[in-house]
Amino acid sequence: MRWENLAPDSGHSRADAALFGADAVTTRTFDTPEFAGITFHEVRARSVLDRVPGASRMPFEWTLNPYRGCTHACVYCFARKSHGYLDLDTGVGFDSQIVVKVNAPDVLRRQLAARRWQGEHVAVGTNVDCYQRAEGRYRLMPGILAALRDHANPFSLLTKGTLVLRDLELLRQAAEVTDVGVSVSVGFTDTGLWRTVEPGTPAPERRLEVVRTLAAHGIGCGVLMAPVIPFLGDRPEQLRATVRAIAAAGATSVTPLVLHLRPGAREWFASWLGRHHPHLVNRYERLYAEGSYAPKWYQRRITRQVHDLAREYGIGPARAELPRRLRSAGHPGAGPPDHGSPVSGSSSGAPVPRHTGPCPSGPTRLSLL
Numbered sequence: 001m002r003w004e005n006l007a008p009d010s011g012h013s014r015a016d017a018a019l020f021g022a023d024a025v026t027t028r029t030f031d032t033p034e035f036a037g038i039t040f041h042e043v044r045a046r047s048v049l050d051r052v053p054g055a056s057r058m059p060f061e062w063t064l065n066p067y068r069g070c071t072h073a074c075v076y077c078f079a080r081k082s083h084g085y086l087d088l089d090t091g092v093g094f095d096s097q098i099v100v101k102v103n104a105p106d107v108l109r110r111q112l113a114a115r116r117w118q119g120e121h122v123a124v125g126t127n128v129d130c131y132q133r134a135e136g137r138y139r140l141m142p143g144i145l146a147a148l149r150d151h152a153n154p155f156s157l158l159t160k161g162t163l164v165l166r167d168l169e170l171l172r173q174a175a176e177v178t179d180v181g182v183s184v185s186v187g188f189t190d191t192g193l194w195r196t197v198e199p200g201t202p203a204p205e206r207r208l209e210v211v212r213t214l215a216a217h218g219i220g221c222g223v224l225m226a227p228v229i230p231f232l233g234d235r236p237e238q239l240r241a242t243v244r245a246i247a248a249a250g251a252t253s254v255t256p257l258v259l260h261l262r263p264g265a266r267e268w269f270a271s272w273l274g275r276h277h278p279h280l281v282n283r284y285e286r287l288y289a290e291g292s293y294a295p296k297w298y299q300r301r302i303t304r305q306v307h308d309l310a311r312e313y314g315i316g317p318a319r320a321e322l323p324r325r326l327r328s329a330g331h332p333g334a335g336p337p338d339h340g341s342p343v344s345g346s347s348s349g350a351p352v353p354r355h356t357g358p359c360p361s362g363p364t365r366l367s368l369l
């Protein structure tokens with residue numbers, strides 16, 4: 001299907017052609033309630049291993065993202081901006097226009113077999129969640145994990161999706177031949193906050209069930225405690241409840257990361273904040289006056305509190321009785337290393353990913369933007 005031949009409202013764009021080849025885009029919708037209002041753009045990628053630019057602060061060099069856009073629809077998602085590169089809307093469009101690299105497993109297998117590939121660590125799902133709802137239908141991850149396993153290629157993945165448990169056996173097999181890191185993202189356990197700010201994700205408790213199940217099967221799993229949301233999820237009792245729940249789930253490590261609001265995410269989050277918590281707008285303007293990140297003093301305060309709680313609840317080396325090759329992993333998508341260093345003594349040796357990002361809505365006049 002060629003993008004030029006599509007009607008203007010078809011959901012296709014010039015970027016489809018620019019990024020994936022003019023002949024490679026097929027658009028689908030599905031009549032099931034689960035996918036109501038969602039459009040899938042199936043593309044055949046030429047390459048699925050992306051090199052992180054040298055200047056990046058990410059602690060990994062190679063990433064693999066089988067999807068673009070994410071139905072988990074987190075208001076704060078930093079990846080929204082990247083949807084704009086495809087000429088797709090970074091608000092509702094990010095949540096509902098999902099690009100699917102349908103040939104990702106085959107292309108990965110080919111790239112891993114290439115003579116020039118040196119077997120470097122691959123961070124999976126660093127931009128958007130590789131276990132979002134679409135994965136239930138497209139089933140790309142089993143092929144990806146099998147390819148990594150067959151080439152004994154080290155990798156890590158980070159997710160908010162419970163679907164990762166479907167691939168538990170593949171993770172175990174991979175961990176027998178290479179280093180595997182798994183992390184789950186749980187920034188808070190407040191269900192009221194969850195419903196509005198992460199509307200498409202499984203509830204925090206269900207994500208912690210994933211941690212529990214992985215641990216029960218010998219797969220150590222770290223928790224990226226991200227994002228800690230200022231004034232909404234940062235009260236001492238909230239931090240305590242979250243770390244306590246993470247510890248009770250058997251996490252091998254906890255890595256706090258304060259909300260960051262880069263362009264793309266910032267606008268969407270500001271709009272959401274103005275609608276749901278207008279009394280906080282001025283405080284946010286002050287806290288993020290210097291740019292995308294909260295001030296260092298605030299980040300240090302949160303990190304110290306979480307680390308103290310982690311020690312109190314025993315998350316650390318004493319809990320990390322992991323098989324040799326199983327490590328809790330951070331994702332590349334979870335954030336720059338200086339924002340997400342593991343708790344002291346944690347078993348997390350893998351890079352931490354970054355997906356934490358924002359949501360759609362009406363106009364806003366926040367100078368946050």
Ligand code: SF4
Nearest residue numbers: 070074077128355357
């Ligand atoms: S933060 Fe992660 S789970 Fe949430 S929308 Fe972004 S990519 Fe999806």
